[in-house]
Amino acid sequence: MRDAHGLRQSILAGERTVLDVARATLASIDERADLNAFLPVEAEPILERARELDESLARGAAEPGALFGVPVALKANLAYEGRELTCGSRILSGYRPPYTSTVVQRLLDAGALPIATTNMDEFAMGSSGENSAFAPTLNPWARDYTPGGSSSGSAASVSAGIVPLALGSDTGGSVRQPAALCGVTGFKPTFGRVSRYGLVAFGSSLDQVSPFANSVRDAELIANCISGADPMDSTCLEHAPIQPVERANLKGLRIGLPAEAFGDGLDASVRQKVEAAIEALCELGAERVPISLPHSEHAVATYYVVATAEASSNLARFDGVRFGARQEGDGSLAGMMGATRADGFGDEVKRRILLGTHVLSSGYYEAWYGRAQRVRRLIHDDYRRAFESCDVVICPTSPTPAFRLGERKADPVAMYLSDVLTVPASLAGLPALSIPCGTVSSDSGDANLPVGLQWIGPALGDESLLAAAKAFQSNTDFHLATPPLRREQAGA
Amino acid sequence: MTRVISKQSGQTWFPVIGLEVHCQLRTRTKLFCGCANEFGAEPNTQVCPVCSGQPGALPVMNSRALELALRAAVALDCDVAPWSKFDRKNYFYCDLPKGYQISQFDRPYCTGGGIELASGKRIALTRIHLEDDAGKAIHDRGPDTLVDLNRAGIPLIESVTEPDLTNADEAFEYLTRLKEIFQYIGASDCDMEKGSLRCDVNISVRLEGEELRTKVELKNLNSFRNVKAAIDYEIQRQIEAWENPDETAHPVQETRLYDTNRGVTRTMRAKEDAHDYRYFPDPDLPELHVSAEQLERIRRELPELPAARRARYAEQFELSEYDASVLASEREVADYFELAVRGSGRAKETANWITNELLSARNERGPETKLEELGVSAEALAEMIELIAAGTLSKSAGRKVLAAMIETGKRAGVLVVELGLEQVQDTGQLEEWCRAALVGQDKAIADIRDGQQKAIGALIGQVMKASAGKADPAKAREILLRFVQEHG
Ligand SMILES: [Zn+2]
DSSP states (O other): OOOHHHHHHHHHTTSSOHHHHHHHHHHHHHHTGGGTOBOOOOHHHHHHHHHHHHHHHHHTOSOOOTTTTOEEEEETTBOOTTSOOOTTOGGGTTOOOSSOOHHHHHHHHTTOEEEEEEOOSGGGOOSSSTTOSSOOOOBTTBTTBOOOSSSHHHHHHHHTTSOSEEEEEESSSTTHHHHHHHTSEEEEOOTTSBOOTTBOOSSTTTOEEEEEESSHHHHHHHHHHHBSOOTTOTTSOSOOOOOOOOOSOOTTOEEEEEGGGGSTTSOHHHHHHHHHHHHHHHHTTOEEEEEOOGGGGGHHHHHHHHHHHHHHHHGGGOSSSSSSOOOOTTSSHHHHHHHHHHHHSOHHHHHHHHHHHHHHSTTTTIIIIIHHHHHHHHHHHHHHHHTTTOSEEEEESSSSSOOBTTTTTTOHHHHHGGGTTTHHHHHHTOOEEEEEEEEEEOTTSSOEEEEEEEEEOOTTOHHHHHHHHHHHHHHOOGGGOOOOOHHHHHTO | OOOEEOTTTOOEEEEEEEEEEEEEOOOSBOSSSSOBOOSSOOTTOSOOTTTTTOTTOOOOOOHHHHHHHHHHHHHTTOEEOSEEOOEEEEOOOTTOTTSEEEEOSSSOSEEOOEEEOTTSOEEEEEEEEEEEOOOEEEOSSSSSOEEEOSSTTOEEEEEEEOSOBOSHHHHHHHHHHHHHHHHHTTSOOOOGGGTSEEEEEEEEEEETTOOOOOOEEEEEEOSHHHHHHHHHHHHHHHHHHHHOSSGGGSOOSEEEEEETTTTEEEEEEEGGGOOOOOOEEOTTSOOEEOOHHHHHHHHHHOOOOHHHHHHHHHHHSOOOHHHHHHHHTSHHHHHHHHHHHHHHOOHHHHHHIIIIIIHHHHHHTOTTOOGGGGOOOHHHHHHHHHHHHTTSSOHHHHHHHHHHHHHHOOOHHHHHHHTTOOOBOOHHHHHHHHHHHHTTOHHHHHHHHTTOTTHHHHHHHHHHHHTTTOBOHHHHHHHHHHHHHHOO
16 A cells, blocks of 8 residues: 555545455554564554544535545554654653643545554664664564654655655654665645644654655645644644645756755765755756755754754653653652653653753853854754755765664764754754665675655745656656565565 | 941941742633633643643744733833744643743833832832743642642733842832832732732842842742842842852852741752753744834823822812822722712722721722622712712711612612601700709819810710711710709
8 A cells, every 4th residue: 555646546436445455554554564664553542543434425515524434553652533643752752641742633624544553763763763662663674674753654655655644743853764775755844834833842843743654746635635724733834734736847946956965974875865866857857956954963953952852842742740650769759750750761861851851951051052052053054055056955864874773872962963954954944855766785785775855845835846756756756766675674 | 228237247238139920811821722710629630632731732922912011011011022932941840731931031011111109219120021821749648749720821911120129118009009000000910829920039238339249049939028028038138148258158159939837938959059041032933023003002091090090089078198099009998989989079088988987898898899799889979978978868878778788789868768867956955965064063074164175075975876976076065064054
């Protein structure tokens, strides 16, 4: 099941029921349990929802929604009333939110079949999925490799063909980077075009609910359903939902190529694939425009100050008082909170809370947080200037293809650098997507690994960005490549 | 400036006092969610994902709260910032669901302003800012601490004065004026018992010509009287501590709680335990913008404030300072008074009836009662006053009529007839009562003849009693004097 549009059509045409789809999806989740893409899925509510959808269709109740019967996997940080919401953390084990996030409500309104929940780096902190408190997600292309993160399970579930669509959240690249590493399309809309209500906050000024799909066209379909103003989120923009726009070809598209993104840190095989894709773009009529984003070298540092500062505050509510796991400690309030957090959070979460607490501390605020805010503005201005001479910025999504499980786990800075090409657009709040642009052989030659091509548009330019990427995909077939099946991999 | 002479050393000390007052705004709903802002509901029944800090929930600003906060700023003559922002104040406590309070740090929505005391001294405000309230931790019901989140998220304005106050009376008066104003403009109930007004005191003492000495914060002050008592106590405590030759006994920067039962303050937490709140702009909320038009509209719609009314009542209606003050201190009473005067045209009489009769009747019913609940409209009171002025009703009968009006809700004209209280002008009847009153009163008669007019009062009282209040006392007096002269 890779095509959301096609799946909906086949249901409406009576070729299959939503219940068939639900059962097949659940079977597929079981079959690919090896990937650890999903956290425990409760089947009955999904089957129940499928039956309801089938009945409503039989009754001819209403115009079937744009995602009618389409399974959509949900990252474990999106609230869906009554469904366990762990954020990949022990501290929330057993927590079932009493409310539904705006995006999940909009999926329900569009007739979708939400599947809760996919595995993730704890509280979306990580770039490999290895910070999940439960188990690391494996890359469907090569199971010794990470799928990227933090939306690891959502990326892997779409890549493995378990679901045609999934929602993740992108704070510094947490959708685009795993999309690249898993060979699928990941789209982060302009900050504020999708409501954050019900998305468990990591870095509030950066977090954006973002879809995975097997094509830009499907990503656009779900983006259209979930975007638009929301009275429950005052940072959500008053704009209309993202509308599908068609573009016949790429003639005259000015593609800005930032010198900084093609520097020394870029893996040679990735560079080759990305340059080939740019060549393909030009053959389709696009024009190269060399640009510079001079402050992007400070982006990772800036990002890790801003995001950790916000996270240190956002994660304060996990104190054992009202929900989630509780450890009594010495029995005092401070003792209980301390023990709960010491036991409930993993190392990376603790590291970031400490970093964030430090950068906001009295006496350090200006040097860290204050300065980071100013650099963030400069990065924003870099892009504004760049978009005076180009329509879209093109660069790799990740400097390397998927890396091996465990390879960067012991070195946080190496792990943080996985985001070097995605955080600039996050800091600037810009729409950005990653689409596949071929595969490369792993160093040891034991696997083919996908490479992602990143497209970044000007603020609120979501529609034209999607239109251009759709035109590219309609003329190329990179996005049709799929990972090898499990049995071939396992040699069984 | 208030001086305090040390009993021990004879040195002159000068107290320096500033107040931080939190008032809950009287909105229908909380500051960042749709839950009811109401006192007294069952614990944890007015909560939602937002105010209980559920993961993923987001705050959305209640514009009504800003409106009320702006009224307060305009009423206190503050400078309203064209834009301000919300910041997170981070700390852990069981009654703080989000792990931070949404407050305003370096850009409050207004600064400056102040309140003038009766002496003419002005207490300047540093700032007022808007923030959400924490929940309530209850420690005294069994071994566990209980948390009620009904209060969490209720809008507060915190007003902070300059250290302009120098004694407990000024603090008491400042709080009284602040409360009057906030109640007047409908911004807050300012009810300390319900916690809708809370006051912290910053206090230090110094010697003449000195810079400020170490300041202490007083908390747990649950009535204006306690604020006063705590300040008086703390001034003496600090003076004694400074005069202690042992330096380790000197005051330290700390927070002290007022112990209501023992009338003393004691250490709650020392400065070393002070929090680093790690304020930073709340990324979930947009900046607050206030337009000149909005401010102008609020200014236009603001009611006349108590100080202005007091002055006008003294001037326009020639009321005593006391009456003017009592009438103006509550908006409902003041509005009622003005409406009644419009009907009767008699300001002094109206003021007397309200302050002597209606307000005591209301107070008898309890502190919560509104004047309106007595069921006597301003027009009805005016009618009654007119009946007295026309001589239809004596003043003492008027008291009965008013009591009956409160009881039955009927108008004075009806009750006068029903109760048979029309003033008796008939000379024959009056003479009969007067004659009866003089029986056996030879001593009084002699006194009156000797020019001791005082004695006549008792006789008039007898007449009023015999007539059940219906006699016209002025006429009774005439007749009594005539009879005394004629007597014997
Ligand atoms: Zn609420």
